[in-house]
Amino acid sequence: MNTALTLNDYLLVSGLLFAIGFAGVLLRRNIIIIFMCLELMLSAANLSLVAFSRFNVGVTGLPNYNGQMLVFFIITVAAAEVAVGLAIIVALYRARQTTHVEDINSLKF
């Protein structure tokens, strides 16, 4: 455990986080929890991107900042996505008084 960290360590942790989020999306039926698990999956992708960015040093010896730019854009888009998604959930709750996905099974109300 005390050897130097490798890229694979970070990729493994990132993959495990993704698997947790993925299992959560399939297992849980509260729509807000499903939404949180989607955020977990996005964050797992961010972690692997930052790890690749640090691993891939250029000629200057600095990290490759293009990877971090992608993470920056993902975080911005995710913030906008959360705002819109939660507004949709609130509208859904007003119409049906439920956030349980199995209670929402008809296309037309």
Added chain:
Amino acid sequence: MSPLLFWLFATLMLGFGLAVVINRNPVASALSLVVCFLCLAGLFISLDAFFIGVIQVLVYAGAVMVLFLFIIMLLDLKETRPRKLNTLGAMVGAGIASAFILQLWFVLDRFSAGKRPFPAFPEGTTVRQLDDVRQVGMTLFTTHNLPFQVIGALVLVATIGVVILSRRELK
């Protein structure tokens, strides 16, 4: 960063990530997600990505999770009474997730390039060169200037969309 700290943050992050899925109470899930994101910010900082770590705390653990908690409390979601577990869904979910982990294990086992430790910064690197926020800003406003402006338009559209969606009468 010492490997011990990495494993500490990684274990905490995965543990609280699991707590998000397991908790019955939505508020407890959201608070676990906050801790999970804080540990993730620690991992970002361990990779010398200070700026990304800071905006992870500010935007994700701060703004986004406050929004989640606000909506959970606005809708007044109670602790869900245990329903009959969807056995098919649970089996498929656990099966696909473990198949993914197994595949990841095999792929990483063969990925020899990733078994090298992270390269150290060269000897003569000055603090100014390592100034993370400055480097990120330079890259953002030169190489990625157009995507940055497109993101601005996207955030504006999202704002207008949310205002329209949450008006009282939805026609």
